[in-house]
Amino acid sequence: MASIELRNLCKQFGNTIVLRDISFTVREDEFVVLVGPSGCGKSTILRSIAGLETPTSGEIWIGGKNITDVHPRDRDIAMVFQSYALYPHLSVYDNMAFGLRMRKVDEAEIDRRVKEAAVFFELSELLKRKPKELSGGQRQRVALGRAVVRHPSAFLFDEPLSNLDAKLRAHTRTEISRLHKRLKTAMVYVTHDQIEAMTLGERIVVLKDGVIQQIDTPLNVYRKPANKFVAGFIGSPAMNFVQGVRDGAAFRAGTIQFPLPHKLAQCPEKLTLGLRPEQLSVGTSANGRAAFDLAVDVVEPIGNELLVYGHVGEQELVIRCDPGTDARPDARLPISFDPASVHYFDAASEASLARD
Template identity: 55%
Template sequence: MASVEIDDVRKSFGNHPVIKGVSIDIEDGEFVILVGPSGCGKSTLLRMLAGLEHITSGEIRIGNRIVNDLPPKERDIAMVFQNYALYPHMTVADNMSFSLMLAGASKSEIEERVKPAAEILGLSNLLHRYPRQLSGGQRQRVAMGRAIVRDPQVFLFDEPLSNLDAKLRVSMRTEIKNLHQRLTTTTVYVTHDQIEAMTMADKIVVMHDGIVEQVGAPLDLYDNPANLFVAGFIGSPAMNFLNGRLDEADAARFVTDDGVALPAPADLASARGKALVYGIRPESFSLGGPVELKVQVIEPTGSESQIVGLIGQTQVTCVFRERVMLAPGETLNVSIDPRTVHLFDAGSGIRLRD
């Protein structure tokens, strides 16, 4: 195991910069997830960490070594890819042990490493099978087993669950998290799915357009987003945003651009006069209150009612634990706890703090 330090790393393809000065400290044994929309640079950063892409500038350290110029095989990392990358003509056991065979490990050493890895991943009864005889989840476990037997300092995962169906993704999230808790190996995991990031990570790195927007524990990012991008990206359904300003006469009231009054945090009176964005999470609405919501769509999920409607002319999403029986076009009265509201500067996108 080892810590990982990414220090002002940049990457350009020709004159086009894709990583614009990223710095991240990853502690020994930590599970860190790089998350962001497609094209934000997260997979490129992971490939640079693996040695599969050259670094334009900056430094990457694994443990005490600067690895910028080391080939992948000398970095003591193991990578699990999105497409499994299994050899179709080899059995599960041979796929898992192939890197050890290339390294000249003895037959007994290979068996000593493959057997416990297969037991951890529930593959003991599948070692004689070929990839074509396995399900998608089983193939992904084989790819993980191949990484485990190498006993690396760092595991790298590049969107390993994106090819699986929704139910299997949920169970595999649990398996990967449980695996990390057992092995405690430093892990860097890339995904565009913020639910994966929230449920699995010790620390999340939110990336956008080649930069790091915010780093923190999952619930810290959810409760205290640094800016509009993080607020809108972390959380499902996403945070609702309404444009407007604080009331000049009463700073505890926010007035939207179309004249709807909403409760606001009383400790941000200094933002009077500024163009602001009002952020409220879907679950922060309560039934009954002074705010009128014109219902457009009702989506019952069983445990919750998700309602899409209009506050003034702005579309918002509300989530209620109660079952709400309404028809589109009807009006629902809701309330908002001002303690759950976030205000953002409309120009910079930065969240206002008291």
């Protein structure tokens, strides 16, 4: 087991800067998820940790040693890719044993480790098959098994579930969680999927354009996003944003007007209001709540909840409500929210205001 530490990592491909000053630590038993849109530099960070990419500047430390210039083979890290990367001509057993044979591990020990991993990943009946005789989910479990048998001091996962259908994705996600609970090894997991990030990560690193936006627990990232990007990226349906102004001590955006919470009395004049779909409730306002009327456009019954899409003037909003709510297209719904518990951003810098 070993911790992973990135110190001021920068990476340039030609003139293109892909990573800017990336610093974070993964404790030796921690599960950290790197999340961000496609192209933000997630794979480049992972490949740098594995040694498949050379940083332009900065250092990588594993288990308290600077390994920035150490050959990938000598880093004692296992990486699992989206594309499984199995040897097509080898059986499941031989694919899992391959790395250990290269390292001249004793055959009896190899057999023990492969069979143990096969039990964990439900592959015991499939050990003689070739990759082409497996489903996508089974192939990815072989790739996971092959990483596990090495007993590495850290694991790296690059979008390992992206090629699986939704049900298998949820199942394999749970298996990866179980694996971490059992091994308690440092794991860095890359995904563009915020649900995977929220469900797997003990901490989440949110990236945009090669810059870290926030590092925190899933709940803190959700409840106290550092800026508008994080607020909009984490959460589904995404947070509603309303551009408005501070007029004295009040917020104004068309018909949405209310007294600002006291802590925002001195905030910038151009404000973005952030409303999560579940922070808006149907019904007229009571003490201190702000209210407006929503013109309903589309209603989506999901079973356990109802999503109502509508607009206020030009502003489009989505609201998550009780499945029994009487909302119909073209109706007007009275909506209210608590100004003290919603989000506010500086419209210019997009930084969160009044995070406590």
